[in-house]
Amino acid sequence: xxxxxxxxxxxxxxxxxxxxxxxxxxxxxxxxxxxxxxxxxxxxxxxxxxxxxxxxxxxxxxxxxxxxxxxxxxxxxxxxxxxxxxxxxxxxxxxxxxxxxxxxxxxxxxxxxxxxxxxxxxxxxxxxxxxxxxxxxxxxxxxxxxxxxxxxxxxxxxxxxxxxxxxxxxxxxxxxxxxxxxxxxxxxxxxxxxxxxxxxxxxxxxxxxxxxxxxxxxxxxxxxxxxxxxxxxxxxxxxxxxxxxxxxxxxxxxxxxxxxxxxxxxxxxxxxxxxxxxxxxxxxxxxxxxxxxxxxxxxxxxxxxxxxxxxxxxxxxxxxxxxxxxxxxxxxxxxxxxxxxxxxxxxxxxxxx
Numbered sequence: 001x002x003x004x005x006x007x008x009x010x011x012x013x014x015x016x017x018x019x020x021x022x023x024x025x026x027x028x029x030x031x032x033x034x035x036x037x038x039x040x041x042x043x044x045x046x047x048x049x050x051x052x053x054x055x056x057x058x059x060x061x062x063x064x065x066x067x068x069x070x071x072x073x074x075x076x077x078x079x080x081x082x083x084x085x086x087x088x089x090x091x092x093x094x095x096x097x098x099x100x101x102x103x104x105x106x107x108x109x110x111x112x113x114x115x116x117x118x119x120x121x122x123x124x125x126x127x128x129x130x131x132x133x134x135x136x137x138x139x140x141x142x143x144x145x146x147x148x149x150x151x152x153x154x155x156x157x158x159x160x161x162x163x164x165x166x167x168x169x170x171x172x173x174x175x176x177x178x179x180x181x182x183x184x185x186x187x188x189x190x191x192x193x194x195x196x197x198x199x200x201x202x203x204x205x206x207x208x209x210x211x212x213x214x215x216x217x218x219x220x221x222x223x224x225x226x227x228x229x230x231x232x233x234x235x236x237x238x239x240x241x242x243x244x245x246x247x248x249x250x251x252x253x254x255x256x257x258x259x260x261x262x263x264x265x266x267x268x269x270x271x272x273x274x275x276x277x278x279x280x281x282x283x284x285x286x287x288x289x290x291x292x293x294x295x296x297x298x299x300x301x302x303x304x305x306x307x308x309x310x311x312x313x314x315x316x317x318x319x320x321x322x323x324x325x326x327x328x329x330x331x332x333x334x335x336x337x338x339x340x341x342x343x344x345x346x347x348x349x350x351x352x353x
Contacts, residue, residue, distance in 0.1 A: 015067075019048040022074050028187035029081055044074075083191045083244035090174045093193045095126050096241045099234035104133045106234060111166065112197040116205040135161040138329065139226045141217040141290075142167065143281060144206045150279040153206075154255045157199060157216075158230055165320045167202045168233045169195045170254045172247045185249030192247040194237045200319040207310040216304040216323065217282055218330035219290050229262065255281065292331060303327050 027041040048070070055063035085096065095110040107130050115123040138159035143152040155169040172180055173193035181189060195202065206212040221229070236257070245252065255278045263269050274284040282300060285291045291300060306323040313322045 015052060018071055019045065019052070022048065022071065024183065024187055025074065025078055028184050028189050029078070081188055083188075083246045085191070085241075085244045087173075087175050087191075090176050090178070091122075091124055093171065093173045093195065097194050097196045097237040098241045099237055101231065101234060106131045106133060106230070108166070108196055108234070108237075110196075112195055112201055114197075114201045114205070116201065116209045119209060129166070131160060131164075131166070133227050133230065136223065136226050136230060137161050139219045139221045139229065141219055141281070141285065142203060143215045143217070143278065144203075145213040145215070145279060146206075146210070148279070150277045152279045152281070153212075154258060154278050154281060155202065156229070156233075156258060158226065159320070163318065163320065165199045167195075167197050167199055169197065169202055170257045171195055182249050185247055185253075188246045190247040192240060192245045192252055194233065194240055196233075196237070199323070200313075203306065203323065204310050204313070204319065207307045212307075214306050214310065215282075215301055216306050216327055217285060217291060217300055218304075218327065219285070220292050220330045221290070225266075250276065254278070294328070294331075 023041040023045045026044050027037050030037040030040040032040075048067070051063045051067050051070075054060040055067065092112065092114065095112075097111070098109045100107045100109075107128065109128050111127045111129045113125045113127050115125070136158060140157045140159070142155040142157050144155070145152045153169070153171075155167050157165050157167045159165045171193055172185070172190035174180070174190065178190075184190065203214055207214050247253070250256075253276075255275050259269065259271075259275050269288060272284050274280040282291065282297045286293070286297050286300075291297070295303070304327050309323045309325060310319075313319050
């Protein structure tokens with residue numbers, strides 16, 4: 001009796017979930033105007049509920065067959081919706097990053113370097129830049145909080161000996177006039193885009209224009225791991241330029257993609273809810289050796305908060321230097337109080353793992 005009740009509850013939950021999924025899929029992807037999409041979602045819901053009543057209430061034998069057929073048609077249609085690179089894109093995601101690697105030299109095409117005054121007031125610049133990977137000296141996680149303490153956008157900034165920094169950021173590729181939607185992110189509303197940008201562009205637009213709160217966390221990462229992660233971004237950019245992908249709020253977001261890249265360096269990195277609740281990513285980084293324990297996470301947050309420094313920076317300032325004032329650089333080893341040097345575990349595969 002209990003087993004039958006549990007089975008019935010599970011079946012009911014699955015029926016409800018499939019019906020809701022169908023309504024939302026039509027709401028976000030049915031061709032036509034917003035009114036047409038809404039009408040399609042309402043019509044689906046009405047037909048679906050009618051068939052459920054016929055099946056569960058009246059025991060009509062053909063009702064479950066119709067339900068299965070409807071879901072089958074909807075899933076078949078859903079599978080035919082392809083990601084595209086040829087839409088009318090918003091200016092800040094209009095171009096696709098690509099890269100060429102020749103030994104230690106990397107050439108990046110379509111690096112964004114906008115000057116932002118407001119969301120709709122900016123100077124648009126796309127540049128080709130060259131980098132020498134033998135001069136790569138730092139990697140910093142940048143978290144931009146935009147919706148409470150649990151939700152942040154994660155980016156990775158690479159620093160070179162000449163003081164230049166380049167930030168990689170996985171983002172939604174918005175069409176003109178389109179706004180971000182967490183729900184839409186489950187239903188193929190957005191393609192995925194990898195942005196490479198100057199720090200003055202991609203950090204400052206979030207702090208000074210969008211009102212977000214940004215933090216910098218220097219990562220403990222040896223040169224070979226930094227190089228590998230940098231190149232993985234270049235590879236990802238080239239793949240996206242060749243074959244577009246959809247953004248997904250859970251499976252293909254700013255942090256889960258970085259995690260997959262980092263797993264190529266250290267396949268022992270665990271999955272964790274903090275990869276979804278990205279506001280708590282610093283705690284994950286600390287637990288897995290990416291932040292050294294000279295200070296607590298709270299201390300790293302206090303020193304690494306760049307929002308006020310970004311606001312105070314002037315147009316002639318070295319923006320990257322300004323936002324790093326008072327932020328200690330990452331170290332790979334720390335002195336033992338009793339016996340000299342001890343090696344601490346870096347955020348990469350190593351012999352002591």
